[in-house]
Amino acid sequence: MKAYFYCTDGSSVSGPVSIDELIRLKFSGDIGDMAQVCEQGSEVWMPLATILLAHRQQEQALKLTSPVYATAAKRSVEQSSNSGGGGLIATGIVCALVSLLFLPPAFGLAALVCGIVGVAKGNVGGGIVVIILAVTCGLAGMYIGAMLMSQ
Secondary structure, eight states: OOOEEEESSSSOEEEEEOHHHHHHHHHHTSSOTTSEEEETTOOOEEEHHHHHHHHHHHHHHHHHHSHHHHHHHHHHHHHHHHHTTHHHHHHHHHHHHHTTTSOHHHHHHHHHHHHHHHHHTTOHHHHHHHHHHHHHHHHHHHHHHHHHHHO
C-alpha cells in the first residue's frame, strides 16, 4: 500500500500516512486541497487535490474492470435496449400536444427529436407516430398562433 508525506505550512513534513488517512484529514479540515503531498520514495510534491483525483480515477478504473461491474453494466444495457424508448415516445406525444397552444416551434422540435431517438432506439412504430404528430401539431400550433395574433 502506498504511503504519503504531507506538508501544510511549507516547512514541517508529516507522515507517512495512507491515502485513506489523507482523505480523513482533508474531510476533517486538518489539511486543505493545496497541502503538498509526496509519495514515499518519490521526490515530487503535488497538491493534495491532484493526489486525490488520481486516486479516485484509479478506483473508478478498477471498478469498471471488475467482473461484478461488467455483469451489471451488461444487464443495464440489455434492459435499456429492450425498453425501446417508451418514455421518449410518451414525452414526444406530450410535447407535440403542448405545441398546439404553447411555443409550437420549441415543443414541436422537442417532440420531433423524441420521435427520432425513439426510432433509433428500436421503437420504429411509436417513433414514426411521434414524428408525424410533432410535425402536424407544430404546424397547426403555428397556424393557430398566427390566427390569434392577426385578430
